[in-house]
Amino acid sequence: MIKKINHIAIIVPDLDSSLSFWRDTLGLTLTHTEEVKGQESIVAFLPTGDSEVELVKPTTETSGAARFLAKRGPGLHHIALEVDDLDEMLMRLKEKGVRLINETPVVAAGGNRAAFIHPESANGVLVELYETKAG
Amino acid sequence: MIKKINHIAIIVPDLDSSLSFWRDTLGLTLTHTEEVKGQESIVAFLPTGDSEVELVKPTTETSGAARFLAKRGPGLHHIALEVDDLDEMLMRLKEKGVRLINETPVVAAGGNRAAFIHPESANGVLVELYETKAG
Numbered sequence: 439m440i441k442k443i444n445h446i447a448i449i450v451p452d453l454d455s456s457l458s459f460w461r462d463t464l465g466l467t468l469t470h471t472e473e474v475k476g477q478e479s480i481v482a483f484l485p486t487g488d489s490e491v492e493l494v495k496p497t498t499e500t501s502g503a504a505r506f507l508a509k510r511g512p513g514l515h516h517i518a519l520e521v522d523d524l525d526e527m528l529m530r531l532k533e534k535g536v537r538l539i540n541e542t543p544v545v546a547a548g549g550n551r552a553a554f555i556h557p558e559s560a561n562g563v564l565v566e567l568y569e570t571k572a573g
Numbered sequence: 574m575i576k577k578i579n580h581i582a583i584i585v586p587d588l589d590s591s592l593s594f595w596r597d598t599l600g601l602t603l604t605h606t607e608e609v610k611g612q613e614s615i616v617a618f619l620p621t622g623d624s625e626v627e628l629v630k631p632t633t634e635t636s637g638a639a640r641f642l643a644k645r646g647p648g649l650h651h652i653a654l655e656v657d658d659l660d661e662m663l664m665r666l667k668e669k670g671v672r673l674i675n676e677t678p679v680v681a682a683g684g685n686r687a688a689f690i691h692p693e694s695a696n697g698v699l700v701e702l703y704e705t706k707a708g
Contacts, residue, residue: 439601443581443622443624448696460696487576487622512698517649519621520622530598531598534598561595565633
């Protein structure tokens with residue numbers, strides 16, 4: 439079951455100048471930044487309602503986020519839908535023939551578990567399925 | 574003040590085939606569809622948590638959504654941030670030199686008021702500021 443939009447991720451080339459818009463101009467609150475090694479990026483977390491806006495700055499040139507930035511410039515990268523049971527959801531998607539980028543979960547920010555659905559199966563949208571430790 | 578992510582909007586060429594993924598496969602609930610004449614589109618609303626996923630099918634070939642679809646194919650179009658006072662937010666953004674698509678509010682789905690920030694001022698993201706009738 440999908441519980442909510444956990445976050446939307448925006449790829450940016452520089453956190454400071456991005457925060458000047460999202461935090462200082464729009465008024466969102468920055469709770470913290472975190473280096474997410476598995477995703478080769480530093481992420482700034484700005485919660486709003488029961489979701490978060492995440493600003494993602496690539497730290498290498500090889501990640502998907504870095505290639506997105508080089509090719510298209512900054513912009514919306516993916517949406518993350520929080521699920522209560524990621525394994526069950528992945529099994530269901532496989533049964534229905536949905537194309538997955540991660541057939542098994544990977545480790546995301548905060549040590550949570552995640553798996554991406556290929557945009558080809560989701561109207562051109564990169565969808566992350568996200569399961570928090572709290573469940 | 575920003576209260577939450579009101580919705581994320583995904584442009585699609587056909588609602589039925591899109592609902593077969595977002596509703597039937599992922600398990601989101603469709604509450605209703607609505608023709609939004611001001612935006613030349615039919616919108617399907619799928620709430621999750623305190624936000625909504627909106628599937629937007631253009632009904633003309635002249636709207637921004639229709640041109641997005643023709644040029645880039647289906648995909649994430651914009652995020653809508655709900656504010657408590659749209660007029661105050663627009664005044665603040667103008668003072669800070671943010672480039673706006675709508676300098677004054679337009680009528681959005683459900684008769685709510687909205688205004689778009691130009692992606693140039695928002696890391697390539699099309700951001701809708703959204704004020705509901707309830708305030």
